[in-house]
Amino acid sequence: MxxxxxxxxxxxxxxxxxxxxxxxxxxxxxxxxxxxxxxxxxxxxxxxxxxxxxxxxxxxxxxxxxxxxxxxxxxxxxxxxxxxxxxxxxxxxxxxxxxxxxxxxxxxxxxxxxxxxxxxxxxxxxxxxxxxxxxxxxxxxxxxxxxxxxxxxxGRGTLSDAPTPLLKAEAFMRENLANPITIDDLAGAAGCSPRALQRMFRSYRGDSPIGILCSYRLAAAHGAIRAGRTASISDLAMSLQFSNPSRFSVLYKCAYGCSPSSALRFARDEGKIENAQNDES
Incomplete structure (x- = not known):
């Protein structure tokens, strides 16, 4: 500062x-x-x-x-x-x-x-x-x-007053994070053409639909790591449709400032400290 x-x-x-x-x-x-x-x-x-x-x-x-x-x-x-x-x-x-x-x-x-x-x-x-x-x-x-x-x-869990097709596409993303999703799948869920959906996401989210889908999946991975719901970074990446674990690690580090393996070690250490404190009390 x-x-x-x-x-x-x-x-x-x-x-x-x-x-x-x-x-x-x-x-x-x-x-x-x-x-x-x-x-x-x-x-x-x-x-x-x-x-x-x-x-x-x-x-x-x-x-x-x-x-x-x-x-x-x-x-x-x-x-x-x-x-x-x-x-x-x-x-x-x-x-x-x-x-x-x-x-x-x-x-x-x-x-x-x-x-x-x-x-x-x-x-x-x-x-x-x-x-x-x-x-x-x-x-x-x-x-x-x-x-x-x-x-x-x-409040409502939405990000800006976006058009209904865009919100439908995002809801479809959240419900299918573990499944393969294409731009055609998103357009079908939204009820519009892929090109129209691309324009809406650029205008209201500043990114492509697939880019936003990646952000949702990274957030899900971060939540799983923080909550200790995974034992393997590779398995976590694959479960969220990241076919290349190394690429997943790069994307995660860009988003959260540390590698997923480091985040997992930190979460485990925090859990051990919390359990020790609970045992003492």
Missing amino acids: TVEHSVGIGAVARRNTARVSIYFVLAGAMGISDRTARTVLSIPANHVASACESSGKRLAIEPHSSWLAFHIPEPTLRRHFEDLTGRPYVQEFVLPPISFREGDGLGLYQTLRQAEEDLSSASSEERPRLAKAYQQLALEKLIAKTPHNLAEAF
């Missing part, structure tokens, strides 16, 4: 960093343009918004601006979102510009400011634990207390 002041900055991202940045503009203004999507995000003073850092995005900051930036690795955001909601993270997180001087954005801003103050005065031994606790609290406030595009998942 950093606080910075500007004399006027312009920069273009050269690579994808797999992180989401939350920008609080205290004075001046900031603009982020995406040449691929042909969109421009403008963040005025006293407002906060998110930007997913990817190749080709241009950042422009007015002279004499002041801002606070909170950077979150996307795997961390994904894990926290899924653990908190029980829903798969199948769409890029977007926090539109909102005021942080009042209302929903204020709590997140106050948390980060308090974190900045406490971390600067903490000892080197205290700092890692304190930083982890503040990260958890900030993520809770970001996901549960701010009006972002995934907020609907808390």
Whole structure:
């Protein structure tokens, strides 16, 4: 987490960093343009918004601006979102510009400011634990207390006001994660043509139907690993239609920040500690 002041900055991202940045503009203004999507995000003073850092995005900051930036690795955001909601993270997180001087954005801003103050005065031994606790609290406030595009998942379990055919296709995915699924199968379940379904998913989910299906299956794998419901990563991959376990491991690591075998070892260690504590009590 950093606080910075500007004399006027312009920069273009050269690579994808797999992180989401939350920008609080205290004075001046900031603009982020995406040449691929042909969109421009403008963040005025006293407002906060998110930007997913990817190749080709241009950042422009007015002279004499002041801002606070909170950077979150996307795997961390994904894990926290899924653990908190029980829903798969199948769409890029977007926090539109909102005021942080009042209302929903204020709590997140106050948390980060308090974190900045406490971390600067903490000892080197205290700092890692304190930083982890503040990260958890900030993520809770970001996901549960701010009006972002995934907020609907808390209530109805849907992600944005998508067309009925798309929602039918997603329901079919969830019911058939362990079965082979083609784009024609999804189109049949949705009641539209494969091309129309492709367009809907690109417009409302930012990915192809098969890409979203992969996200659902990765989320199911993550849940099984966390709950200790698997003894073999290869068997788990095959049961969710990942025919190449090595490819599954690469996709899982990109999504969750660690290999599935490491996640499984960690889950087992956590289980042993919990059982030992229960035996002692």
